[in-house]
Amino acid sequence: MNMPQDLLESPIRWSTLTSSEPETVTEKPTQGVRTEEGPWCNGVLTLTKQLGRLDVVYSVDMQESPFPDAGRFSDVLQFLEELYPKFNSLSAPRVGFGGVVFLPVADRGEGYERLKEFLPFLSIEDDMRDLYLQVNRQRDSDIDVKINNISKWSSVEIKVLEIRSDGASGEVGSANAVRLEFDINTADGMNIPDGVSNELVLRYLTSQSKALMMDGAI
Structure with a gap:
């Protein structure tokens, strides 16, 4: 904020x-x-x-999984939403909600197939590698302020290396996933209207993040 x-x-x-x-x-x-x-x-x-x-x-810290795992987004969100009313005491001209989520996939190929679903406006060809896309869709909202809907999309492979006492290292695990980093915030210069609480703004931004994960950057 x-x-x-x-x-x-x-x-x-x-x-x-x-x-x-x-x-x-x-x-x-x-x-x-x-x-x-x-x-x-x-x-x-x-x-x-x-x-x-x-x-x-x-x-969360890195655990046994190659990806940091805080749990299912919907489960974590339930805990976060309990905090929202506590921000109503603040006068905040701008509010944002962001995060990084992973969708596990079997391999790079499946990752790119899922990206095609999330980014239907983008032509993704079979020989493409290292795709990274950032898009901001600035839109009107139900809370009478413009919203920046920023999302960053990629298909990633993370490898876990073990470094032994003799300095040698070896791969002990790997995993593939579609990675989404999002930052949904009230646009700069667009003050939150009087009578609209920070809790209401946060809940609206949260709903937009869930729509992003379900429908993609459309």
Whole structure:
């Protein structure tokens, strides 16, 4: 969230969101940055406040799977949506919701077939490799503000390497997936109308992210 400068000392803290204290707190007074972090759900919740901006990020470490796995998007979203009402105390001229999701596939070929479904306006030929597409569809919304719907699409293969004590390394696993990175936010210069709560905006942005995953960048 982008906030007016006088809201640097906002009432939103890690403990406000989780009803417990963070595991670590880091401050950089000369830069005006405060970061609070701790375990939450199946991963780590990080809250970073700086001049004019508040970021809340949920992340997970690499586990046995080649891909970082926070669980099904719909399951994680249920936990995130419980936090939305707590942001209503802020006056935020801009709000965004973003993330990175993976759709596991058997191999590169299946990955590109799925990309054809998500990107029907794009001609993807059989001999193509290393495809990466970023698209922003700016549209009107049901909350009377223009929305940037930014999505980045690719088919990826991630390999897991094991480094032994003698310095040698070897591949111990790999997996393929369609990767979607999205950032859905209220457009710059388009202030959120009076009477529209941050919770309502976040729920609308969330609904757009789900539509992106179901229908693609259409």
